[in-house]
Amino acid sequence: MTEKRLALGAWGEEQAVHYLQLQGMKILERNFRTAAGEIDIIARHRNWLVFVEVKTRRGVMFGTPQEAVGPRKQQQIIRTAQWFLQTHRVGKLQPRFDVVAILCQSDKAAEVTHIKNAFSLND
Numbered sequence: 001m002t003e004k005r006l007a008l009g010a011w012g013e014e015q016a017v018h019y020l021q022l023q024g025m026k027i028l029e030r031n032f033r034t035a036a037g038e039i040d041i042i043a044r045h046r047n048w049l050v051f052v053e054v055k056t057r058r059g060v061m062f063g064t065p066q067e068a069v070g071p072r073k074q075q076q077i078i079r080t081a082q083w084f085l086q087t088h089r090v091g092k093l094q095p096r097f098d099v100v101a102i103l104c105q106s107d108k109a110a111e112v113t114h115i116k117n118a119f120s121l122n123d
Helices: 003-022 071-087
Strands: 026-033 038-045 048-057 094-104 110-119
Touching: 003 026, 003 038, 003 048, 003 094, 003 110, 026 071, 038 071, 048 071, 071 094
Parallel strands: 048 094
Antiparallel strands: 026 038, 038 048, 094 110
């Protein structure tokens, strides 16, 4: 991955964290990695343990950012979340899988689309 793409991805994750915090979420983990994969953000919101995939794009010529979270990526996130749930005390929090899509505007502003419950363990 090029340095430019890595920088765009890091910028997008920062935008997502800021947005989620404004929504009242408490960020628990960032870039949580296991052998199964990575989850960009793990947050708590009310009774939810929210596993968040962040996708950032400069435009939609190749589709929207959220379209990049297909079945294969969803399964990777689910496997990683299951590992997290088995190794961390989460009490009665219910897992939820969200996607935060970030479009970088020409003025460097972020257009944020938050898809709650984008997919589930049963998808």
